[in-house]
Structure formats: C-alpha cells, structure tokens
Amino acid sequence: MHNQQQTELLRFTTAGSVDDGKSTLIGRLLYDSKSIFEDQLEAVKLSSRKKGLEHVELALLTDGLRDEREQGITIDVAYRYFATPRRKFIIADTPGHIQYTRNMVTGATTANLALILVDARHGMIEQTCRHSIIASLLQIPHLILCVNKMDLVDYSEEVYDQVVRNFRSFASKLDIKDLRFIPISALHGDNVVSKSKNMPWYEGPSLLYTLETIHIGSDHNFIDCRFPVQTVIRPHSVDYPDYRGYAGRVSGGIFKPGDEVMVLPSGFQSKIQSIDTCDGAVSEAFPPMSVTIRLEDDIDVSRGDMIVRVNNRPQLTQDIDFMMCWLHHLPPRPRAKYIVRHTTNEAKAIIKEVQYKMDINTLHRNTQDKNLGMNDIARVRMRTTHPLLIDPYRKNRNTGSLILIDEATNETVAAGMII
Amino acid sequence: MKYSLKHLEELEAEAIYVLREVYAQFENPVILFSGGKDSITVTHLAKKAFWPAKIPFSLLHVDTGHNFPEAIEFRDRLVESLGARLIVGSVQQSIDEGRVLEEKGLNASRNILQTTTLLDTIEKHQIDCAIGGGRRDEEKARAKERFFSHRDEFGQWDPKNQRPELWNLFNGKKNMGEHFRVFPISNWTEMDVWEYIMDQEIEIPSIYFAHEREVVKRQNSWLPYSEFLQLKPGEEVMRKTVRFRTLGDITITGGIESNATTLEQVVAEVAAARETERGNRADDKRSETAMEDRKKEGYF
Ligand SMILES: Nc1nc2c(ncn2[C@@H]2O[C@H](COP(=O)(O)OP(=O)(O)OP(=O)(O)O)[C@@H](O)[C@H]2O)c(=O)[nH]1
Ligand SMILES: [Mg+2]
Numbered sequence: 084m085h086n087q088q089q090t091e092l093l094r095f096t097t098a099g100s101v102d103d104g105k106s107t108l109i110g111r112l113l114y115d116s117k118s119i120f121e122d123q124l125e126a127v128k129l130s131s132r133k134k135g136l137e138h139v140e141l142a143l144l145t146d147g148l149r150d151e152r153e154q155g156i157t158i159d160v161a162y163r164y165f166a167t168p169r170r171k172f173i174i175a176d177t178p179g180h181i182q183y184t185r186n187m188v189t190g191a192t193t194a195n196l197a198l199i200l201v202d203a204r205h206g207m208i209e210q211t212c213r214h215s216i217i218a219s220l221l222q223i224p225h226l227i228l229c230v231n232k233m234d235l236v237d238y239s240e241e242v243y244d245q246v247v248r249n250f251r252s253f254a255s256k257l258d259i260k261d262l263r264f265i266p267i268s269a270l271h272g273d274n275v276v277s278k279s280k281n282m283p284w285y286e287g288p289s290l291l292y293t294l295e296t297i298h299i300g301s302d303h304n305f306i307d308c309r310f311p312v313q314t315v316i317r318p319h320s321v322d323y324p325d326y327r328g329y330a331g332r333v334s335g336g337i338f339k340p341g342d343e344v345m346v347l348p349s350g351f352q353s354k355i356q357s358i359d360t361c362d363g364a365v366s367e368a369f370p371p372m373s374v375t376i377r378l379e380d381d382i383d384v385s386r387g388d389m390i391v392r393v394n395n396r397p398q399l400t401q402d403i404d405f406m407m408c409w410l411h412h413l414p415p416r417p418r419a420k421y422i423v424r425h426t427t428n429e430a431k432a433i434i435k436e437v438q439y440k441m442d443i444n445t446l447h448r449n450t451q452d453k454n455l456g457m458n459d460i461a462r463v464r465m466r467t468t469h470p471l472l473i474d475p476y477r478k479n480r481n482t483g484s485l486i487l488i489d490e491a492t493n494e495t496v497a498a499g500m501i502i
Numbered sequence: 503m504k505y506s507l508k509h510l511e512e513l514e515a516e517a518i519y520v521l522r523e524v525y526a527q528f529e530n531p532v533i534l535f536s537g538g539k540d541s542i543t544v545t546h547l548a549k550k551a552f553w554p555a556k557i558p559f560s561l562l563h564v565d566t567g568h569n570f571p572e573a574i575e576f577r578d579r580l581v582e583s584l585g586a587r588l589i590v591g592s593v594q595q596s597i598d599e600g601r602v603l604e605e606k607g608l609n610a611s612r613n614i615l616q617t618t619t620l621l622d623t624i625e626k627h628q629i630d631c632a633i634g635g636g637r638r639d640e641e642k643a644r645a646k647e648r649f650f651s652h653r654d655e656f657g658q659w660d661p662k663n664q665r666p667e668l669w670n671l672f673n674g675k676k677n678m679g680e681h682f683r684v685f686p687i688s689n690w691t692e693m694d695v696w697e698y699i700m701d702q703e704i705e706i707p708s709i710y711f712a713h714e715r716e717v718v719k720r721q722n723s724w725l726p727y728s729e730f731l732q733l734k735p736g737e738e739v740m741r742k743t744v745r746f747r748t749l750g751d752i753t754i755t756g757g758i759e760s761n762a763t764t765l766e767q768v769v770a771e772v773a774a775a776r777e778t779e780r781g782n783r784a785d786d787k788r789s790e791t792a793m794e795d796r797k798k799e800g801y802f
Pocket of ligand 2: 105106107142146156157176177178179
C-alpha cells in the first residue's frame with residue numbers, strides 16, 4: 084500500500100461486572116474524543132429524555148439493541164471505532180451480566196488490551212474475578228483496572244487504594260504481563276480523556292493517553308514460523324496454467340523466499356519459491372499478513388496443512404490438554420463427540436477427562452466437583468480423531484487456540500487455550 | 503518498527519482471511535452487490551484474495567427497480583471485467599408475483615420489500631452464504647454483528663442469541679435451509695473505506711462525486727428527482743451540485759451539497775463531516791430500532 088500516513092491499530096475490550104460503567108466509559112471516550120456524530124448524539128439525547136433521565140445516558144451510544152435499551156444492560160458485544168492522530172482503535176464493549184459471559188469472551192479473544200471496570204463503592208465482585216481470570220487465560224497482554232464511579236465516593240484516595248490493593252493481591256495469582264490502575268468517573272469524564280482536577284493525588288496519565296502510548300509492537304510471535312493453509316489457489320487459466328499457491332494468514336514467524344520449509348503433517352520438505360500477493364511478490368511475510376506461498380516442489384498440500392520451518396515444528400498430537408471456558412447453557416454430555424476447530428483444521432473430539440474445575444473467587448483447583456456448567460473454567464484433556472498441529476497458547480495465540488462445536492446443534496460451545 | 507502493519511494493511515489482511523474462509527467453508531457463496539462503495543470494496547478484496555484465480559463467488563444484486571442509472575451501468579461494467587456471474591433478484595417481480603405489496607403514499611419506498619426478494623433469491627439459488635459490505639460503524643444494530651452471522655431457515659437474525667465468535671476461528675456450520683451472512687469489512691470505518699479506495703485507486707460510481715442533478719429538498723437532505731419520486735405539495739425540483747455518501751434506493755438516498763470532485767476532496771469532506779453517512783437515509787429514521795427490526799427479518 085502506498086499511503087504513508089496510516090497509523091497503528093489497537094484492539095481493546097471492556098470487562099467487569101454489570102452496571103460498573105463499561106458502556107458509559109466507551110460512550111464518554113467517544114464523546115470526549117469528538118468521535119460522535121451530531122445525529123448520533125441527538126438520537127441518544129432524545130432516548131435519554133424519553134427514559135426520563137436528566138443526564139445524557141452515554142451507554143446508549145453502544146447499547147444498540149432494543150432489549151438492551153429497554154433493560155439498561157449490555158447483552159452482546161458492540162464494536163466501536165475511533166481514531167486520534169496517534170492511533171486507530173477498535174473497541175469491543177462487552178456485557179457484564181453472567182448470563183452473557185460468552186459474549187464477553189467473544190470480545191476479549193481478539194483484544195490486545197482489556198479495561199476492567201470496578202465500581203469504587205463495591206470493589207471486586209465475582210464477575211470482576213471471572214473476567215480477570217478470562218483475560219489472563221486469554222493472555223491479553225495489557226490490563227488496565229479502571230476504578231470507576233469515583234464521583235460517588237468523593238474522589239477518595241483511600242477507597243481507590245483499597246480497591247487497588249485487593250485487585251493486586253488477586254492478580255498476583257494470575258498471569259498478567261502488564262497491569263495498570265486508573266481512578267475514573269465515566270459519567271463525568273474524570274481521567275478519561277484529560278486529567279481530573281478532582282483527584283490531584285493521582286499522578287498517572289489519563290486513560291486515553293495510556294491507550295495512545297502503550298507499546299503494542301511485540302504482541303505477535305515472530306519467532307516460530309507457522310502458516311496454516313486456508314485454501315489452494317489454482318487458476319487453470321491461460322496466463323497461469325500451472326500456478327499452484329497456498330493461501331493463508333501467517334500465524335507466527337517470518338517467512339522469506341528461499342526458506343527451507345516442511346509441510347505438516349505429511350513431512351515433505353521443500354523451499355519457498357515465492358510469496359505472492361495481488362500487489363506483487365513480497366520479500367518477507369509475518370503475522371498477521373494474508374499471502375499466498377508457492378513451493379519449489381510439487382507436493383500435495385491442502386487446507387488444514389501447515390507450512391513450518393524444518394527445525395521448528397509444532398507438536399503433532401491427538402491428546403490435547405487445555406484450559407476450557409464452557410459457554411453453552413447445556414453442560415457437556417459425558418463421552419459426547421464434539422467438532423474441534425483449530426487453525427484451518429477440523430477433527431472430531433471427545434473430552435476424556437476433566438482434570439480440575441477452577442473456583443472463580445479463590446482460584447482454587449477443585450478436583451472433587453468436576454461437573455461443568457455454563458461459564459465454568461476447567462482444565463481438560465481431549466482426544467481427537469486425527470492429530471492436530473498445536474503450540475501452547477502462551478507461545479502462540481493462533482496455533483494455541485481452539486473451539487468446540489456441538490455436532491447436534493452446530494453451536495459453538497467452548498473456547499480452549501492449549502497448555 | 504519493521505514488523506508491524508499499518509491499520510489499512512491489517513484490515514485488508516483480515517478481510518482477505520475472512521473471504522478465504524468463506525470459500526473454504528461454504529458450497530455456494532455470493533457477494534451481495536449493491537453497486538455502492540462498500541460492496542465494491544468487498545469485491546475488490548475478493549479479487550485480491552484469490553488472485554491470480556478469478557473471484558470464486560457470483561454477484562447477487564437485489565434490484566428494487568428504483569436505481570441510480572449510474573449504479574446499474576457501473577454494475578454491468580464491473581461484472582463484465584471480472585468475468586463473474588451476476589444474479590439479479592427483482593423486487594418488481596416479487597411485486598408482480600404477489601409476494602409483496604408495494605407501499606403507498608408519499609414516503610413509499612421499496613427498501614423493506616428487498617428482504618423478501620433477497621430471501622427468495624437465496625432460496626431459489628440455494629445460496630448458503632451471502633457476503634455483505636456491512637460495517638459495524640454504520641449503525642448501532644450493525645455494531646452487534648459477527649463476521650459469520652447465522653440466519654435460520656426463515657432468514658432471520660437472532661441478535662439476542664448469537665453464537666460466540668472466538669479468535670478468528672469461524673464456525674460456518676448450519677442445517678439445510680439455513681444460511682450465513684458474512685461481513686469481511688466489519689471492522690472498517692467509513693473513513694477506512696474511502697482511504698482504501700483512494701490508496702487502491704478503485705473505481706466507484708460517479709454519484710459519489712459532486713455533480714449537477716435535479717433534486718428535491720426533503721427532511722434536511724436533497725433527494726434525487728426521478729420518475730419514482732412523488733412530489734409533496736410545495737416541493738419543487740431544483741438543480742444543485744450534490745454528491746452522495748451512500749448508495750441506496752434512489753427514492754430514499756439523500757445527497758449533500760458539495761463541490762468535491764476528486765477522491766482527495768471527498769476524503770477531506772468525510773473527515774470533517776458532523777453527521778453519519780446514514781444520517782440522510784429515510785429508511786433508518788422510521789424508528790429508533792428500524793435497522794435491528796429489518797435485520798431480524800433478514801434484511802442486508
Ligand atoms: N455516578 C456515576 N454513575 C455512573 C458512572 N459510570 C456509569 N454510571 C452509571 O451506571 C449505570 C450503568 O452503566 P453502564 O455503562 O450501562 O454499565 P455497564 O458496565 O456497561 O453494564 P453492562 O454492560 O450491562 O454490564 C448507568 O446508569 C450509568 O449512568 C460514574 O462514573 N459515576
Ligand atoms: Mg454495557
């Protein structure tokens with residue numbers, strides 16, 4: 084692409100319990116950064132008046148469904164967009180209600196940063212813990228705990244410190260790479276876009292400044308080369324009679340023409356002849372580029388195969404241990420077969436064993452009660468009909484993630500992070 | 503930083519990935535082609551995703567019969583140059599066959615009627631996936647869409663009960679008679695689309711640029727005058743230099759006064775706009791949840 088003025092993209096999600104102010108915060112962020120159009124604002128003002136409110140209910144900017152507007156809660160993720168001269172942002176505003184945890188997970192799986200909101204008056208509650216655990220399991224690289232509704236606790240430093248202390252002690256048991264704290268009032272805008280005069284004791288930056296400057300360069304794996312083949316491109320045309328390219332998205336590492344590669348699971352070796360795009364061949368391909376790879380040798384490659392470097396391969400196995408978020412209202416059926424989807428591959432699978440279920444509040448590993456229900460998080464072992472090419476999720480979010488699909492209903496029932 | 507993509511490159515890579523997933527997961531996918539900038543962008547992305555092979559999707563146009571003539575001419579030229587198959591679902595035919603009733607009155611529009619024609623065409627051609635140019639930033643109900651959005655056997659969307667969509671692992675599984683809507687440019691904003699069109703030098707219909715046209719002032723916007731527009735008392739036809747931010751049915755797509763004749767000028771205007779692009783669409787103004795209601799029924 085020619086345009087040099089383009090900026091970086093940061094994807095972030097909200098998390099935290101119902102009514103803690105997630106949608107209001109996003110509304111505030113959009114409003115104060117002048118990303119709201121006049122007709123949108125007029126519509127929200129009108130709806131707020133209809134509801135008999137004195138203030139403009141900023142949450143209505145993201146709560147777009149009829150039921151959400153009637154009930155005053157978020158049900159499904161809303162995606163919103165805004166840009167500052169420094170960065171472009173994709174926001175997933177997720178629901179806090181426990182019944183809709185699956186939609187929070189949906190928003191969180193593609194995020195590089197999570198804003199976890201807590202109501203300053205109530206501090207941490209079970210949903211705060213659950214969402215924090217999910218964010219940590221999903222390895223979202225940056226977490227910002229926003230202590231919200233500071234206006235309702237007289238902007239008290241002590242209240243803030245207490246919430247921060249509690250969260251720190253809980254988070255110390257989790258795997259969080261970068262954790263920050265900001266006291267805010269989403270409703271009034273304190274510390275959201277600019278620093279608040281009501282909290283002179285807070286010395287850190289505003290939320291927007293943090294979002295604009297946080298370092299996000301290294302959130303991909305550039306070491307371990309992984310290229311899951313999506314589809315084979317064979318034009319059979321007059322201009323390209325013998326063209327045979329493997330289309331896909333780079334899931335890890337840096338590929339270059341001339342690289343010695345191996346196609347898995349077959350194990351055939353070859354060299355990269357060229358890396359094509361419609362705009363011409365490229366000298367390097369890295370995540371998250373979509374490209375087409377041609378190999379020097381004519382070998383059999385199809386969807387679900389993976390192109391890797393000869394001396395750096397994923398594990399090829401039928402027995403997979405992973406952390407599972409169960410997302411369906413019906414519990415997993417014993418010995419039931421599920422379809423597992425992993426990269427561009429698919430197999431049938433049986434959950435062989437639940438190793439433990441996690442206690443959301445204490446993080447205790449429960450090995451006695453292993454009955455799983457909706458929103459439970461557990462470590463499980465699964466056996467698949469044929470081997471999959473896996474990496475630990477910690478090493479690679481693309482080759483370490485999987486979903487389970489119920490064969491009977493076609494519903495996506497679980498998210499898995501490979502251990 | 504050497505190994506990072508700029509935002510348009512990342513959005514393009516994401517869209518190409520989605521289009522390739524569609525090809526791999528469905529039997530008979532089509533691109534919903536309106537002739538507007540978003541469906542043109544999706545078509546351009548499809549060309550890039552499968553290059554040097556041809557686009558493996560047919561183009562489906564739901565024709566209200568109330569078109570901008572420029573859009574139809576553009577459509578036919580594009581289809582020809584792609585060597586793609588064009589399927590036309592005709593709203594007029596649905597009316598003639600008694601499948602739908604034409605709205606009456608001064609604000610009559612064929613917008614809602616499109617849903618029936620669309621669903622009938624999907625059924626008739628056994629289409630299992632319709633790729634749309636819908637973007638989440640367009641409208642608050644669209645902001646709730648998944649990339650892969652399930653439709654039941656009646657073509658309905660159930661926004662309160664959507665499947666989770668985790669990472670980029672798309673689940674396109676369905677029963678016979680159901681289908682999917684897929685939105686490869688979900689994460690693009692209006693500005694992204696314009697910048698991309700400029701960057702890629704994509705051709706778009708002339709109505710997006712300022713031109714002189716016969717128009718009628720209605721509800722703060724300039725409705726193009728055409729044989730399909732019923733004038734209200736007191737309304738008069740004028741000649742104005744206008745441009746359109748979206749392309750819909752000619753009876754409901756309002757234009758704005760503008761002198762922007764180049765892409766650069768259009769992008770500058772979009773950047774300075776105080777209203778959303780759908781702000782001039784009468785179909786969205788019918789109620790607070792007009793879009794959600796139409797989408798539930800099976801609308802685009
Ligand atoms: N006083 C005060 N009220 C707030 C603040 N932030 C949010 N609220 C109010 O809290 C209520 C709930 O806010 P929402 O933004 O809808 O909460 P949410 O976290 O998005 O809730 P769910 O999406 O349903 O989980 C609304 O009535 C807001 O006006 C704040 O900083 N101060
Ligand atoms: Mg909310």
